[in-house]
Amino acid sequence: MSDIVPPEVKPKPAIPAKPPNVGAASPSSPFSPPVPPTSVTTGPPSVPPPSAIPVLIGSHGPSHSSSHSSSHSVTHTIGHSAGHGMAHPPAPSAGHSTHSSSAGSTLLGYIGIDTIIEQMRKKTMKTGFDFNIMVVGHSGLGKSTLLNTLFKSQVSRRSAGWPRDEKIPKTVEIKSVSHVIEEGGVKMKLTVVDTPGFGDQINNDNCWDPISKYINEQFEKFLKEEVNITRKKRIPDTRVHCCIYFISPTGHSLRQLDMEFMKRLSHSVNIIPVIAKADTMTTEERQEFKQRVRKELEMGGIEFYPQKEFDDDMEDKSDNDKIREMMPFAVVGSDKEYQVNGKRVLGRKTAWGIVEAERFPDQVTPPGPKGGHP
DSSP states (O other): OOOOOOOOOOOEEEEEEOOTTTOOOTOOOOOOOOOOOTTOOOOOOOOOOGGOOOTTSSOHHHHTTTSSSOOOOOHHHHHHHHHHHOOOOOOOOTOOSOOHHHHHHHHOOOOGGHHHHHHHHHHHHHHOOOEEEEEETTTTTTTTHHHHHHTOOOSSSSTOOOOOOOOOOOSSSOEEEEEEEEEEEEEEEEEEOOOOTTTTSSTTTTTTHHHHHHHHHHHHHHHHHHSSSSSSSSOOOOOOOEEEEEOOOOOOOOOOHHHHHHHHTTTTSSSSETTTGGGGOOOHHHHHHHHHHHHHHHHTTOOOOOOGGGOOSSSHHHHHHHHHHSSSSSOOOOEEEETTTTTTEEEEEETTTHHHETTTTTOOEEEOOGOOOO
């Protein structure tokens, strides 16, 4: 009898057991798995752990919001986001009591809209200012002396190597000299533009043309640099910011040349009229002359600084009106110092006392006993 071999029975493959966590939320997973629509959930709804609750970008987590009051403003939130450069990191655990981003906020400090002015101030302090001032008037009115008095330095062109025997030019010339002045950590590049020959000729027709041409050329030069596609990091500013016009202390009225010059250039530059050597006039003569000059400028339609267009609000208008009432300024310049009440002051010594340049016309120190001065 032949042996009967039974058929080979292959073992059935084993089915892996279902993991215990399948269908439940993983502690490390940020989101819970979707529940099938056919399933029915009984009992109280399951609440995912705190780590499973999604946190919106830019908002605080549950534990993070508990350390902040609800009175935080939108500006504060924007400032925090700008300071860190990204969204807030995940909320710290309950055992932590401090911000994880507090170390980063100390790098730049507080950042907000109200810090823009301080940033601009620091940047301007580093780069400095440009101030270009022009002086116009005929010879002998003390233009160079007044500039030296204003800045308490030898800044005028005459003080910077101007020869004493230089003759009056036959035509109006434009000459400038620059200085760098520093005071209180603030640097300023001062450029003084002088106009020798103005009003010193027998025929002064069109003597303002070279001055007007120079002012317009500086504006065009600056504008050309601004509109270039590849601009310089710092454009040299040679525009004339201010023009001090010196009026002779005649005590009568303005000359026709004075009126014509200020009328033609008042639309191109800020003109500040001043009465030169005002200490040669009495108090009554000076007040009457100032009133007469203001009236003539108003009748001639001549605008001087500050113009009406600078009256942005009532406060500015009030301040500008006070300045306009003092126009034209009565000025005195001096390069010499005198001892007055134990202090060294710039002034002019006369038989009636010392006229203090910085306090004129409010202060004239009378002479001391026996012709001396205190």
